[in-house]
Amino acid sequence: MVLCTLRHQLLKSSRCCGSTVRLLQRKSSGCVYSSIHGFDKEEIRQKLQAFPGGSIDLLKQDSGIAVLTINNPSRMNAFSGSMMVDLEERVTELEDWADGKGLIVQGAAGTFSSGSDLNAVRAISNPEDGMKMCMFMQNALTRLLRLPLISVALVEGKALGGGSELTTACDFRLMASDSVIQFVHKHMGLVPGWGGASRLVRIVGSQAALKLLGGAIKVDSELGLNIGLADDVLEANEAAAGGETRLQQAEKWLSRYTKGPAPVIQAVKRVVLSGRELPLSDALRAEKDVFGTVWGGPANLQALAKNSKHK
């Protein structure tokens, strides 16, 4: 059901103006779960709001790169219930960002996130509420990954549990040389529930995923690079990075891939997204449709005009 919804929405995208494409992208980017799965978004939002604390802050920059910060430093950026609701609202804002090209997800105070707030976990530890929280977070993180923006998780300090799962909901992971990603779920008598296992298998392969989950292995930046979980390592400190903060290093890294008009960069993400998620024939048709949104568009015509001068 979800796959054909995504396919149907992506295939329709070519005959639409930009804003409709974004709307379809929002619909298509979405939800893994809906009412047919017994998922009542408003009901779980209310439940989650009962666990306040921290925030998810969003800074959209003129460069077209946004910075999303997990901000709960007194609890090692653990996700309270209200932060889960915040996250979904920030993703909705990003789905509507016409000038967006890239996204950096980071934690406040030099650490990424220690996962779900254990106080909230204790309070909703019955299986029914737990699965509703999972469906809410899987929807939010799937939409995050499907944003028409090139996304990077900037991992400093520790990314544990749900925090490690959040890193897999970005296209790339940049690890500070002294940081750790650890799927600690086994120690909690759990397995990932925010979609982290499904995405991890696609990033590192099933054998490595089995080791990381079964062994609750601490992935440092060296191991992360070796297994493909990390896409690059950031300098340990500003001195080593010529005075650049880690966020500046991450923005410099990401800007290599976001130079150009927003519609073109968004189309790049869309064609890779359909190649990553759809069966080949559908992916080819989706690619043709996305191609139709940029062929003869302003950036294409401008490039043609520039080239004609060289003759």
Ligand SMILES: CCCC(=O)SCCNC(=O)CCNC(=O)[C@H](O)C(C)(C)COP(=O)(O)OP(=O)(O)OC[C@H]1O[C@@H](n2cnc3c(N)ncnc32)[C@H](O)[C@@H]1OP(=O)(O)O
């Ligand atoms: C589907 C998702 C499932 C999940 O994510 S389940 C949660 C998985 N996460 C964890 O088990 C990590 C729990 N936290 C830890 O192991 C440690 O706090 C951690 C992150 C290694 C940091 O250790 P330390 O540097 O020694 O710092 P600390 O333990 O004193 O923590 C400082 C304050 O932060 C709090 N904190 C850290 N992680 C939390 C969490 N997940 N939920 C709620 N509170 C959390 C911790 O209780 C402490 O607070 P306080 O200063 O004692 O009031």
